[in-house]
Amino acid sequence: MNLIELQTRFNTHLKCIKHLQQVRWGKKPICPHCGKNNISVRGKRRKFKKKRVARIYKTPSYHCNSCNRDFTVLTGTIFEASKLPLPKWFAVIALMLNARKGISAMNIMRDLGITYKTAWFTAMKVRCAMLDQVQMLEGIVEMDEAYIGGKPRHRKPAAHLATIGYRDFSTDDWRKDRWKYTGKTYGRGRATDKVKVVGIVERGVDKGRVALKVQDSLTGIEMLRMLKQYVNMKNSTVMTDDFSSYNRFDKVIQHYTVNHSEKEYVKHLEGIKDSIHTNTIEGVWSIIKNGIRGQYHVLSKKYLPFYLAEAAYKYNRRGKSEKKAAFGETIENAITDKKCQVRYKPKGNIRKVVYGEKVRKKRPKKPKPKRKPTGGTPGKVPAKRNQQQWKDHIKYLNRTSTKKKRKKAHLPYGQRGYSKKSRN
Numbered sequence: 045m046n047l048i049e050l051q052t053r054f055n056t057h058l059k060c061i062k063h064l065q066q067v068r069w070g071k072k073p074i075c076p077h078c079g080k081n082n083i084s085v086r087g088k089r090r091k092f093k094k095k096r097v098a099r100i101y102k103t104p105s106y107h108c109n110s111c112n113r114d115f116t117v118l119t120g121t122i123f124e125a126s127k128l129p130l131p132k133w134f135a136v137i138a139l140m141l142n143a144r145k146g147i148s149a150m151n152i153m154r155d156l157g158i159t160y161k162t163a164w165f166t167a168m169k170v171r172c173a174m175l176d177q178v179q180m181l182e183g184i185v186e187m188d189e190a191y192i193g194g195k196p197r198h199r200k201p202a203a204h205l206a207t208i209g210y211r212d213f214s215t216d217d218w219r220k221d222r223w224k225y226t227g228k229t230y231g232r233g234r235a236t237d238k239v240k241v242v243g244i245v246e247r248g249v250d251k252g253r254v255a256l257k258v259q260d261s262l263t264g265i266e267m268l269r270m271l272k273q274y275v276n277m278k279n280s281t282v283m284t285d286d287f288s289s290y291n292r293f294d295k296v297i298q299h300y301t302v303n304h305s306e307k308e309y310v311k312h313l314e315g316i317k318d319s320i321h322t323n324t325i326e327g328v329w330s331i332i333k334n335g336i337r338g339q340y341h342v343l344s345k346k347y348l349p350f351y352l353a354e355a356a357y358k359y360n361r362r363g364k365s366e367k368k369a370a371f372g373e374t375i376e377n378a379i380t381d382k383k384c385q386v387r388y389k390p391k392g393n394i395r396k397v398v399y400g401e402k403v404r405k406k407r408p409k410k411p412k413p414k415r416k417p418t419g420g421t422p423g424k425v426p427a428k429r430n431q432q433q434w435k436d437h438i439k440y441l442n443r444t445s446t447k448k449k450r451k452k453a454h455l456p457y458g459q460r461g462y463s464k465k466s467r468n
């Protein structure tokens with residue numbers, strides 16, 4: 045939807061409402077609470093003096109005679125309880141869909157004359173409407189992983205750096221192993237603490253779809269699990285680079301690799317029509333990474349799955365006809381009933397909402413057994429010794445006494461510099 049068309053079709057609140065009603069119900073409204081159509085129109089006699097209240101009530105509201113509750117077309121949608129006029133909502137959707145590499149909340153703010161907070165909140169809710177259903181990819185499929193976040197620099201360990209690309213210092217015990225964190229100024233990809241994202245894409249000009257996912261670990265088991273979640277295993281071929289975690293695929297599915305570490309990027313094998321490469325998925329990473337670098341600049345690790353979902357949604361509708369239909373489709377998604385869409389902060393786990401994963405509960409850690417007191421053996425941390433043990437220990441020291449060995453034996457502070465007198 046271009047902006048001129050938007051301005052003629054959806055420039056008033058009522059036009060937007062009519063469109064939403066048409067898409068959601070057709071001719072007769074249905075109660076979103078109980079699903080019945082025993083309904084009467086409500087609020088015709090009321091008069092509202094205040095402007096804001098009047099605008100909210102401009103939305104025709106209904107009463108369900110079956111469950112005795114009120115509703116409008118916005119009930120249970122991402123638009124519910126919003127003071128932002130619907131034309132602006134529609135404009136946000138259009139702007140976001142038109143921006144191939146994403147649009148920042150600051151940009152939306154300037155375009156529409158709303159505050160930054162409103163812009164961010166609205167965009168986040170629209171992203172909820174863009175969550176695609178899990179789709180099975182087919183044919184020739186490329187899989188690759190990417191690492192998202194800023195360059196590793198000399199960083200001070202601090203809680204406020206717990207954004208993308210930085211280690212989460214709020215939870216890590218950085219004091220304990222500080223040497224790990226300071227002075228790490230180089231490294232790329234796997235060598236850094238960046239966020240890992242795995243993507244699978246079908247080949248095909250303007251057709252191939254993509255599935256993206258934030259992964260905590262890149263083990264072979266995790267990769268295979270993701271492959272089975274998104275790819276039709278029966279009639280597909282996977283192409284990857286030479287990362288060792290992909291080796292597991294060999295037994296399960298037809299699998300070809302190119303050896304990136306030896307600068308091999310395209311390979312031709314006899315008997316196979318298509319060339320072997322992972323350049324399609326690299327193109328997807330290019331769009332996402334350029335978007336983060338050029339549009340968003342900084343985004344939180346927590347909400348990254350939503351940004352990736354938006355990127356995938358737009359990538360999957362990049363064909364000419366799909367692009368045209370995308371606006372209508374997004375509006376349709378926005379008014380379907382889903383609990384997670386009512387608030388931009390999905391209730392519960394983000395991974396559960398975006399990827400439909402089961403969330404495993406963390407097991408409580410077992411308390412470590414207390415260290416047993418070791419007797420009088422030197423070289424270990426001593427427990428409390430009785431008098432006889434001390435005598436034996438000092439005898440031992442006396443026998444083998446050198447400076448080094450004295451240091452090795454952990455004597456209590458007061459007894460470190462013992463003299464000949466005290467020995468007896």
Ligand SMILES: [Zn+2]
Nearest residue numbers: 075078108111
């Ligand atoms: Zn009802």
